[in-house]
Amino acid sequence: MNKASCNNIKIFRSIASLRQWRRECLLRQESVGFVPTMGALHKGHMALVRRSLEENKHTVLSIFVNPSQFAPHEDLDQYPRTFESDLEKLKSLGNGTVDAVFVPTVGEMYPSGINLEVSKQKGAFVNVLGCSEQLEGSRRPQFFRGVATVVTKLLHVVTPERVYFGQKDAQQCVVIKNLVKDLLIDTEVRIVPVIREANGLALSSRNVYLSDATKDKASIIYKSLKAGEEFYRRKVQDGPVRADDIISTIKASLQNSSLDYSLQYLAVSDRESLDDLKIVEPSKGALVSTALAVKDDQAKEPTRLLDCIILE
Ligand SMILES: Nc1ncnc2c1ncn2[C@@H]1O[C@H](COP(=O)(O)OP(=O)(O)OP(=O)(O)O)[C@@H](O)[C@H]1O
Ligand SMILES: CC(C)(CO)[C@@H](O)C(=O)[O-]
Numbered sequence: 501m502n503k504a505s506c507n508n509i510k511i512f513r514s515i516a517s518l519r520q521w522r523r524e525c526l527l528r529q530e531s532v533g534f535v536p537t538m539g540a541l542h543k544g545h546m547a548l549v550r551r552s553l554e555e556n557k558h559t560v561l562s563i564f565v566n567p568s569q570f571a572p573h574e575d576l577d578q579y580p581r582t583f584e585s586d587l588e589k590l591k592s593l594g595n596g597t598v599d600a601v602f603v604p605t606v607g608e609m610y611p612s613g614i615n616l617e618v619s620k621q622k623g624a625f626v627n628v629l630g631c632s633e634q635l636e637g638s639r640r641p642q643f644f645r646g647v648a649t650v651v652t653k654l655l656h657v658v659t660p661e662r663v664y665f666g667q668k669d670a671q672q673c674v675v676i677k678n679l680v681k682d683l684l685i686d687t688e689v690r691i692v693p694v695i696r697e698a699n700g701l702a703l704s705s706r707n708v709y710l711s712d713a714t715k716d717k718a719s720i721i722y723k724s725l726k727a728g729e730e731f732y733r734r735k736v737q738d739g740p741v742r743a744d745d746i747i748s749t750i751k752a753s754l755q756n757s758s759l760d761y762s763l764q765y766l767a768v769s770d771r772e773s774l775d776d777l778k779i780v781e782p783s784k785g786a787l788v789s790t791a792l793a794v795k796d797d798q799a800k801e802p803t804r805l806l807d808c809i810i811l812e
């Protein structure tokens with residue numbers, strides 16, 4: 501069996517070895533929780549792991565930098581790959597850590613091969629229509645097709661009772677919920693709140709591209725979202741609130757900061773359909789999500805930072 505063990509954490513590098521272990525769990529009627537990641541683990545990932553540990557007998561975490569969600573001009577090659585320190589972080593959780601880490605190869609995950617140019621791709625892909633095109637999708641047109649495809653493959657292999665995603669990637673959560681519903685996949689999707697630095701910056705693997713000074717300045721993103729939320733809370737006492745007024749409040753806060761950024765989108769959306777809202781009704785609430793391309797002297801390319809809050 502292609503399986504290695506590391507302080508009791510099993511490392512599965514092939515689909516067959518993971519499936520064999522999964523079959524044994526099924527025979528013993530033991531539940532499995534699954535945390536898909538692209539590695540470069542941080543406390544945000546650990547929050548997903550902790551939630552899975554609480555709710556399942558076993559937990560599997562996958563590390564796979566999925567090529568099909570990257571456009572040819574994006575950072576697939578530079579994306580941080582830190583397997584040894586990822587494993588150390590998982591081990592440091594102690595006895596209550598993951599049972600297994602699944603690290604498949606690109607060849608096994610894409611038996612027909614994978615080309616980053618969509619027009620040159622062959623084989624089966626999954627599209628979740630209606631919620632993949634706006635927000636992130638407007639900036640990264642092939643992104644959710646890649647995410648939905650790889651998550652479908654991973655769910656076929658792991659067949660977990662529950663799968664865990666972070667609210668930071670708010671649109672991804674909506675896409676995955678619809679994917680699981682529409683393809684009749686037998687797993688429960690669990691969403692875990694955003695984990696942040698003490699200053700409010702959302703943890704993200706791509707934060708490693710930024711200097712400490714820029715990370716400090718980037719904390720204005722969450723502070724600005726919170727300013728929007730406070731504005732909403734004040735106004736909603738008198739009835740529905742105009743989305744444009746929430747957006748203006750957030751933009752004003754961002755513009756008053758020393759962060760060097762260009763705003764890719766800032767939207768107030770329906771929490772389920774992701775449709776743009778003109779008015780936020782207190783009974784329905786809204787998702788406020790944003791992406792900024794942040795410039796840093798240390799990095800050649802701007803770094804895209806995502807964040808969001810839910811208005812309830
Ligand atoms: N700060 C966070 N709080 C909660 N969940 C998070 C956080 N950051 C990432 N996650 C979740 O961890 C899972 C794996 O994400 P991924 O490995 O892409 O890390 P990431 O930090 O989102 O990386 P990137 O910088 O590429 O966006 C996703 O479900 C993601 O939403
Ligand atoms: C869900 C995911 C692991 C699919 O590659 C990725 O998009 C991520 O880490 O958010």
Ligand code: BAL
Nearest residue numbers: 538569570643669672
């Ligand atoms: N967490 C999102 C993964 C990506 O940006 O590719």
